[in-house]
Amino acid sequence: MQTKTTLRLDHIGVNTFNEETTIKFYETLGFKTIEDCSIFLEENHITLMENERGSKIEIAAYRHNALSLARKSLTKEGFNHYAFITKDINVVYDNMKEYASSIGVVLKDHRNRNYFFCTDPNGVRLEIIEDCRERS
Numbered sequence: 001m002q003t004k005t006t007l008r009l010d011h012i013g014v015n016t017f018n019e020e021t022t023i024k025f026y027e028t029l030g031f032k033t034i035e036d037c038s039i040f041l042e043e044n045h046i047t048l049m050e051n052e053r054g055s056k057i058e059i060a061a062y063r064h065n066a067l068s069l070a071r072k073s074l075t076k077e078g079f080n081h082y083a084f085i086t087k088d089i090n091v092v093y094d095n096m097k098e099y100a101s102s103i104g105v106v107l108k109d110h111r112n113r114n115y116f117f118c119t120d121p122n123g124v125r126l127e128i129i130e131d132c133r134e135r136s
Contacts (some may be wrong), residue, residue, distance in 0.1 A: 005091045007084035010129055011048065011056035015080045019061035023047055026057055037110055046110075058083070081117065081125040089114045089130035096128075 016022040023033070031049035034056075039046055045061040060080065086092050089106060096103060096118055103118040114130040 002095045003091045005086055005088050005095075007086050007092070007128070010083040010085040010127075010131075011058045012082055013058045013060060013080040013127070015060050015062060015077050017061070017077055019045065019047070019059065022059050022061075023049070026059070031055075031057055039110055081127050083127040083129055085129045085131045087130070089116070089128060092128050 014022065026049050030051045032051070033047055034050045035046075035048040037046050038044065047059040047061070049057045049059065093103070093106065093116060100118040100120065101123065104116045106114050106116045109115050109129070113132070115127055117125060117127050119125055
């Protein structure tokens, strides 16, 4: 029997090669930048934006480097993934192993949170994040 846990949507990831225009577009929809950081050897950039209702968009500007060329999903513009946040990443990971068409290893992100990526049976990419604030 599977252990149950709940998830809530954390953000939607969007890849871009035109960071400035993409940010301006989401600003016209009421989103404001709440976090900026460089990732993967400082060559790539993440802008996290949020609107007044708490919806978040993660804009990833990937430069052409060995990492992004090796990872096909990072070289395509547009929708990239849905991200869900959970209290217990191990429960979610164990439950998904049976049904996910692919599942990655648990890593640490730039905010020191545990996370992993997987693909649902239809090929939709998901990011699962464990947030310490969500733990009971």
